Amino acid sequence: xxxxAMLGSGFIGRFYADSLHGQRSRDxxxxxYARREESARKFADDYGCSFFSTDMEEVIxxxxxxxxxxxxxxxxxxxxVMLCAKHKKAVVCTKPLGRNADEALRMMQAVEEAGIFAGYxxxxxxxxxxxxxxETVKSGGLGxxxxxxxxxxxxxxxxxxxxxxxxxxxxxILDLGCHCIEIARNYIGKxxxxxxxxxxxxxxxxxxxxxxxxxxxxxxxxxxxxQFEVSWTFRGGMDLRDEVMGTEGTIWINSFxxxxxxMFTTGKGTAYVAEKxxxxxxxxxPVGDEVNxxxxxxxxxxxxxxAEAGREPAETFYDxxxxxxxxxxxYRSAQTKQWEPVRLPVWRGREGLTQESTLVDYDENHYLIxxxxxxxxxxxxxxxxxATGRILERDLI
Ligand SMILES: NC(=O)c1ccc[n+]([C@@H]2O[C@H](COP(=O)([O-])OP(=O)(O)OC[C@H]3O[C@@H](n4cnc5c(N)ncnc54)[C@H](O)[C@@H]3O)[C@@H](O)[C@H]2O)c1
Numbered sequence: 106x107x108x109x110a111m112l113g114s115g116f117i118g119r120f121y122a123d124s125l126h127g128q129r130s131r132d133x134x135x136x137x138y139a140r141r142e143e144s145a146r147k148f149a150d151d152y153g154c155s156f157f158s159t160d161m162e163e164v165i166x167x168x169x170x171x172x173x174x175x176x177x178x179x180x181x182x183x184x185x186v187m188l189c190a191k192h193k194k195a196v197v198c199t200k201p202l203g204r205n206a207d208e209a210l211r212m213m214q215a216v217e218e219a220g221i222f223a224g225y226x227x228x229x230x231x232x233x234x235x236x237x238x239x240e241t242v243k244s245g246g247l248g249x250x251x252x253x254x255x256x257x258x259x260x261x262x263x264x265x266x267x268x269x270x271x272x273x274x275x276x277x278i279l280d281l282g283c284h285c286i287e288i289a290r291n292y293i294g295k296x297x298x299x300x301x302x303x304x305x306x307x308x309x310x311x312x313x314x315x316x317x318x319x320x321x322x323x324x325x326x327x328x329x330x331x332q333f334e335v336s337w338t339f340r341g342g343m344d345l346r347d348e349v350m351g352t353e354g355t356i357w358i359n360s361f362x363x364x365x366x367x368m369f370t371t372g373k374g375t376a377y378v379a380e381k382x383x384x385x386x387x388x389x390x391p392v393g394d395e396v397n398x399x400x401x402x403x404x405x406x407x408x409x410x411x412a413e414a415g416r417e418p419a420e421t422f423y424d425x426x427x428x429x430x431x432x433x434x435x436y437r438s439a440q441t442k443q444w445e446p447v448r449l450p451v452w453r454g455r456e457g458l459t460q461e462s463t464l465v466d467y468d469e470n471h472y473l474i475x476x477x478x479x480x481x482x483x484x485x486x487x488x489x490x491x492a493t494g495r496i497l498e499r500d501l502i
Pocket of ligand 1 (some may be wrong): 227
């Protein structure tokens with residue numbers, strides 16, 4: 106059992122608490138910190154917390170607290186992590202870990218020096234669909250991963266601080282790209298170094314300083330390519346989709362807008378449909394169990410099981426720091442319009458990888474390029490002569 110202090114009583118704090126108290130869970134949120142006393146009191150009433158305060162340090166240091174869960178605006182993550190390190194409290198922190206890689210690196214170093222458990226709450230790397238897809242990828246079912254694309258777009262966040270570049274640290278690249286980058290990184294292989302980024306970003310619609318739409322390519326050392334598409338201007342709900350392409354297979358995942366649940370209503374008696382849904386009438390695409398579909402349940406299970414077993418969770422502060430470093434490069438690239446290197450002063454993965462050869466021998470003298478049965482009944486082979494390099498076509502009888 107974990108006795109949790111929640112820092113932040115807002116949108117994600119409540120989603121986390123719903124997941125933590127879900128089903129027959131024994132884990133309890135025992136303490137809550139919020140900026141305003143009435144919010145802290147309301148959260149404490151709703152979730153049965155025995156302690157609430159508007160003093161963050163008091164909540165972290167409380168004797169009943171084993172695990173601190175950071176659900177605060179991005180500019181407060183670092184200060185909260187430093188207090189956890191000071192009071193030697195295990196900590197899990199929402200995404201993005203930092204507003205930039207410097208902040209994230211300081212957080213990672215602080216928890217490592219303090220010797221405390223730390224986990225990065227990247228929920229979209231724990232959705233049931235993602236976990237199943239990763240099993241296939243890890244077993245080699247897709248062969249060598251060549252391209253992993255992840256898209257998260259919606260009509261924009263729900264609180265004012267997200268839209269303020271100083272507090273949030275950026276726009277949709279930081280807010281949504283962090284999920285997409287880590288999804289692609291998992292598929293390509295976390296041990297493979299992201300080397301450079303090419304990014305387009307623009308403020309197309311909203312009257313803000315940060316970007317509200319961006320697309321980027323992330324090049325990995327082994328030749329694989331990651332891609333993210335993020336937007337705060339997309340209309341029609343929350344679009345969470347991944348595509349993975351390997352030498353032996355393909356995965357397409359739609360995590361939210363099309364989960365296989367379709368519903369029509371004229372609008373009578375309808376209420377909440379799903380996160381960021383823009384309509385509650387007509388044909389709707391609800392999500393059966395949001396905390397599960399979004400990965401929160403599997404995420405906290407891994408986090409707390411890891412903490413109790415003395416091992417690292419699947420998503421660590423180190424992962425959060427690598428993601429921040431990729432985002433920093435994306436912001437630089439959007440400015441310079443060039444490929445920008447990913448700066449990783451600490452790198453714990455593999456070094457010097459090159460693209461694997463996938464030449465397939467057809468016979469002693471030829472490589473196989475392609476085999477296909479065409480509509481006229483031919484069984485065709487396209488081959489390359491090993492000695493001359495000539496490409497030739499042959500029919501199998
Ligand atoms: N899928 C996800 O993992 C996911 C989804 C949404 C948000 N988040 C992250 O969670 C964090 C919080 O986001 P949110 O959506 O819950 O925000 P929110 O505005 O709904 O809630 C933030 C809470 O922080 C507290 N707070 C303390 N000081 C504050 C201050 N100076 N300004 C504003 N709030 C203050 C308040 O209790 C407030 O309710 C962010 O880092 C965000 O990126 C993660």
